[in-house]
Amino acid sequence: MKRIRLGILTPSSNTSLEPLTCGMLQQLPGVSAHFSRFTVTRIALDDGALGQFDDGKILAAARLLADARVDMIGWSGTAAGWLGFDSDRLLRARITEATGIPATSSILALNELLALRGFTRMAIVSPYLEDVQRRIAANYAAAGIGVVAESHLSISENFAFAEVDEATLDAQVAQVARAAPQVVVPYCTNLYSAHFAQRWEKQYGCAVYDTTSTVVWKMLRACGVDTARIEGWGSLMREGA
Missing domain, CATH: 3.40.50.12500 (Rossmann fold)
Structure with missing residues (x-):
């Protein structure tokens, strides 16, 4: 092979x-x-x-x-x-x-997945500053995908993103899931979150696509x-x- x-x-x-x-x-x-x-x-x-x-x-x-x-x-x-x-x-x-x-x-890859599933209602979880988060939501709105809920932590230091703990991530996902999105996206590759996706999917009944x-x-x-x-x-x- x-x-x-x-x-x-x-x-x-x-x-x-x-x-x-x-x-x-x-x-x-x-x-x-x-x-x-x-x-x-x-x-x-x-x-x-x-x-x-x-x-x-x-x-x-x-x-x-x-x-x-x-x-x-x-x-x-x-x-x-x-x-x-x-x-x-x-x-x-x-x-x-x-x-x-x-x-x-x-x-x-994320955008390809959204198109593949026909998802138009997305929720975003990130550690970012508010203006960064707003810019992300605006770019998706221009592409026909609504960010129906978001949670950000107002952190700018990239190293600190990896220090966000499981309890904080759980609270962020719980918050945005209340808007009934088709998909929740942990939108940062320095969040230690990808391995929680399956648990969140079972808990909230929507897809979770970690970046x-x-x-x-x-x-x-x-x-x-x-x-x-x-x-x-x-x-x-x-x-x-």
Whole structure:
């Protein structure tokens, strides 16, 4: 059986997505994840914070993954939520142009899943500042998807996102679930939350698409791997079968 190597672009201060991604892949012998970092320490809408997502820095990290001859490159991050979805479409094209390797992102994969299910009522849970959250909701509204409920924690330090505890996440999800969304999205790949998705789905009767999981789902599907083999990480792994 051919070994499959997934290349993951990672914010430098993120400590959640690597263990969570590897946890998902434990059920798939022969599939491994390989990570490359670029500097991201703060999430906000000022020029300094936005400049962290300059394509040049991301492409340098992608070229390092290409040295490992990965089968696909995924940007495990949510910046397109506030930068605009075209930013990830452009980044995907530039990564492939620079490396010759197909690429995707957490947000492109999430949006594909929303379209696949025809979801138009979404709730968002994040650690972000209020203005960042509003920008995300506005971008989805422009795409025809309503954010019917949201919960944010008003944190800007990226490292601190991983310190959000289970009780806080549970309270956020409980809050937004009262609006009866079709899907709840933990919208940050440095939230330690993806492994709670299945529990929340059973508890609230709606889909939960964590952005750390969405990019893994898309990369595996693109590489011909049946993601339904991954159990315990939520319903999204059964989508597209």
